[in-house]
Amino acid sequence: MGRVRFTGLVAALAGLMAMSATAHHSFSAEYDSNKPLKLTGQVVEMKWSNPHAWIYLNVKGKDGKLVKWAWETGGANALFRRGWRKEDLPAGTVLTVDGYQARNGSMTANATSITFPDGRRLFAGSSNPNAPK
Amino acid sequence: MPLRRAASFAAWSLVAALVASGCSRNPSTPAVPRTADGKPNLQGVWQVRNTAAFGLEDHVARDGMPAGRSVIEGRTIPYLPEAAAQRLQNAANQKTADPLEKCYMPGVPRIMYMPFPFHIYQTPEHIAITFEWSQVHRTIYTNGVPGPEGIEFWMGDSRGRWEGDTLVVNVTDHNDRTWLDTTGTFHSAALHVVERYTMTDADTIQYEATIEDPKVFSRPWKISMPIYRHRDRDRILEFQCQAELEEANGDFERDPKTWYPGPSAKPVEIPADWASMSAPPSFDLPEAPAPAGGRPGQTAPPEPAKPSGPPPPIRRMADGKPDLQGYYMPDGGGGNYGLGKHAQDFLTPGGRGIIVDPSDGTLPMQPWAQAEVASRQHPERGYDDPTAHCFVAGVPRSTYVPSPLQILQPPGYLVILHERMSWRSIPLDGRPHLPDEMRLWQGDSVGRWDGDTLVVETTNFNGKTWLNEVGEIVSHAQRVIERFTPINGDRINYQATVSDPLVYTRPWTIALPLNRQKDELLEVACHEDNQDLQHMKDVRDAARAKARSNSTR
Numbered sequence: 001m002g003r004v005r006f007t008g009l010v011a012a013l014a015g016l017m018a019m020s021a022t023a024h025h026s027f028s029a030e031y032d033s034n035k036p037l038k039l040t041g042q043v044v045e046m047k048w049s050n051p052h053a054w055i056y057l058n059v060k061g062k063d064g065k066l067v068k069w070a071w072e073t074g075g076a077n078a079l080f081r082r083g084w085r086k087e088d089l090p091a092g093t094v095l096t097v098d099g100y101q102a103r104n105g106s107m108t109a110n111a112t113s114i115t116f117p118d119g120r121r122l123f124a125g126s127s128n129p130n131a132p133k
Numbered sequence: 134m135p136l137r138r139a140a141s142f143a144a145w146s147l148v149a150a151l152v153a154s155g156c157s158r159n160p161s162t163p164a165v166p167r168t169a170d171g172k173p174n175l176q177g178v179w180q181v182r183n184t185a186a187f188g189l190e191d192h193v194a195r196d197g198m199p200a201g202r203s204v205i206e207g208r209t210i211p212y213l214p215e216a217a218a219q220r221l222q223n224a225a226n227q228k229t230a231d232p233l234e235k236c237y238m239p240g241v242p243r244i245m246y247m248p249f250p251f252h253i254y255q256t257p258e259h260i261a262i263t264f265e266w267s268q269v270h271r272t273i274y275t276n277g278v279p280g281p282e283g284i285e286f287w288m289g290d291s292r293g294r295w296e297g298d299t300l301v302v303n304v305t306d307h308n309d310r311t312w313l314d315t316t317g318t319f320h321s322a323a324l325h326v327v328e329r330y331t332m333t334d335a336d337t338i339q340y341e342a343t344i345e346d347p348k349v350f351s352r353p354w355k356i357s358m359p360i361y362r363h364r365d366r367d368r369i370l371e372f373q374c375q376a377e378l379e380e381a382n383g384d385f386e387r388d389p390k391t392w393y394p395g396p397s398a399k400p401v402e403i404p405a406d407w408a409s410m411s412a413p414p415s416f417d418l419p420e421a422p423a424p425a426g427g428r429p430g431q432t433a434p435p436e437p438a439k440p441s442g443p444p445p446p447i448r449r450m451a452d453g454k455p456d457l458q459g460y461y462m463p464d465g466g467g468g469n470y471g472l473g474k475h476a477q478d479f480l481t482p483g484g485r486g487i488i489v490d491p492s493d494g495t496l497p498m499q500p501w502a503q504a505e506v507a508s509r510q511h512p513e514r515g516y517d518d519p520t521a522h523c524f525v526a527g528v529p530r531s532t533y534v535p536s537p538l539q540i541l542q543p544p545g546y547l548v549i550l551h552e553r554m555s556w557r558s559i560p561l562d563g564r565p566h567l568p569d570e571m572r573l574w575q576g577d578s579v580g581r582w583d584g585d586t587l588v589v590e591t592t593n594f595n596g597k598t599w600l601n602e603v604g605e606i607v608s609h610a611q612r613v614i615e616r617f618t619p620i621n622g623d624r625i626n627y628q629a630t631v632s633d634p635l636v637y638t639r640p641w642t643i644a645l646p647l648n649r650q651k652d653e654l655l656e657v658a659c660h661e662d663n664q665d666l667q668h669m670k671d672v673r674d675a676a677r678a679k680a681r682s683n684s685t686r
Contacts, residue, residue, distance in 0.1 A: 024520050024521065024523060024534075024553075024659055024663075024665075025520060025602065025669065026480075026518060026521070026603070027480035028478070028479050028481050028512065029512040029514070029515020030515060030668050030669050030672070031480055033479045033480075047662070049658070049662035050657040051553070051659055054664065070664075072665070075657070077655045077656075080284055080655065081652070081655075085284075086283075100480070102668050103672045104675070
């Protein structure tokens with residue numbers, strides 16, 4: 001993926017908020033407002049699916065072990081319409097993700113904001129109204 | 134086990150086929166019907182009468198599977214050696230490995246020879262096929278527009294052209310998750326299908342599909358079969374595969390407050406004086422957004438919207454009626470998170486309020502319904518929202534769920550295809566509703582023109598749907614009157630008046646604009662990739678376990 005393509009991708013994602021509300025279920029029922037999270041890790045893979053895509057992130061725990069977190073984002077169709085392709089988030093990409101953990105206690109969370117190490121924001125198309133516009 | 138359940142039905146169909154076979158050779162069979170532009174007219178309700186869905190090759194009967202002859206030219210499938218081994222393994226594990234056993238979309242060509250009817254709708258630019266099986270649909274674009282690139286679909290991407298009187302369809306961009314029958318016949322994402330539809334008389338389509346996949350087969354191979362018109366059906370119904378499965382195994386529980394009680398129930402009458410209350414006052418719709426640039430398949434970010442002039446005038450069909458056809462993005466105003474005006478709350482988006490009648494913008498609920506909505510907002514009841522299970526959204530929720538939609542106007546119908554894999558067929562021929570005991574997720578719709586407004590009445594609901602994620606209620610007694618009024622060539626004023634005497638004290642009306650855009654529908658495979666439901670079930674089960682332990686303490 002060339003630099004030009006990547007820059008275009010980030011620019012494209014900035015406009016996603018308007019078309020982001022594609023939830024098929026209540027986020028409030030699945031995620032816990034008392035469990036906010038901010039984690040940094042490496043992308044394992046992105047699952048290109050609808051109505052929500054998922055970003056899997058390997059995060060190093062306090063004991064040094066890697067834990068795989070599943071972050072729920074907006075749907076693949078919304079991403080596709082903005083020019084995204086499934087190859088555009090290669091494994092190994094470092095991301096910092098903000099969001100809320102699932103109520104069932106699994107290593108699952110709803111992504112409200114995603115940033116690259118240099119501070120650029122990758123808006124994930126979450127239906128979270130608190131996500132950056 | 135969708136096919137297993139369908140087996141007896143398929144066997145029955147075969148009997149019907151044998152009885153009817155004499156008729157199909159009758160020299161008095163009418164000639165191939167034609168559309169206004171001279172093409173063979175495929176529109177109608179169709180179904181195969183073979184057992185290809187069970188096995189494409191010759192097969193003897195086994196439990197839940199009728200015997201049948203090969204539909205393949207040359208009788209057998211030319212597998213590569215490794216693929217042949219994989220196919221045998223698939224067959225051995227069919228009960229768990231067949232995607233159809235999980236109610237996943239069957240793909241093309243398998244959907245075409247399932248033991249369920251489908252309805253073909255034909256316009257000069259599109260041939261849409263809606264399937265009774267799980268509200269799946271596919272659109273064959275005959276407008277010459279190339280398909281999107283860099284995306285794959287369960288149902289493939291279909292582009293058609295006419296070669297004389299044969300419709301030739303190129304089906305590409307398949308994923309690698311569907312099978313072709315229950316004997317483990319599989320393919321890779323390199324699958325390429327070319328279908329040929331040739332009407333041999335008014336009631337028969339000779340269907341052929343050439344199947345090419347160099348990763349699985351040693352050469353292209355072809356299936357061929359007649360598809361027959363149902364002369365005795367004026368519409369297809371619903372078989373919601375996953376919903377039926379979950380109702381049968383207890384994963385989706387009956388709600389006696391809203392579900393249709395059954396044919397013995399006393400019909401619910403809508404009070405006579407409600408009719409005069411259902412005309413909404415005038416109201417202002419939100420501003421139209423800037424026209425969006427881009428379309429599927431583009432590999433660069435969308436171009437900035439061009440400055441727009443005055444909106445185009447209302448388009449007209451040949452008969453002078455408004456032409457509402459096109460791809461629309463409804464501006465649902467957050468109705469999927471509450472129909473009234475509401476602020477955002479944690480992860481639930483806010484909404485501008487789309488209730489225009491009553492004038493205070495709130496739903497005129499009966500007291501029990503207010504209590505029930507409050508109950509549905511507890512986290513453990515998020516699981517009960519049918520759309521969390523990826524079931525169809527119902528009416529009017531399908532319009533603001535939110536998901537783009539495509540409107541088609543083939544002769545005699547208005548058809549709405551929802552990207553979130555469901556469809557609505559609205560006949561305009563003045564036919565009556567289904568009998569009262571026929572209850573459907575999407576209800577039964579009939580439409581008529583009132584000036585430039587298409588008025589659609591929908592009844593016969595099963596009462597299983599919710600109005601939105603916060604649990605606002607409708608029951609099986611609801612009647613919905615929708616009004617589609619074009620404001621200009623790019624905009625429809627959509628209104629829906631809901632009358633439900635079991636839940637409300639009077640009718641109420643929502644209004645929102647549908648904005649036409651230059652785009653095409655993609656595909657939402659919701660159930661197939663639904664990871665959220667189990668999380669929500671965990672929350673519900675934990676709440677139930679806690680309640681049980683409290684009650685035994």
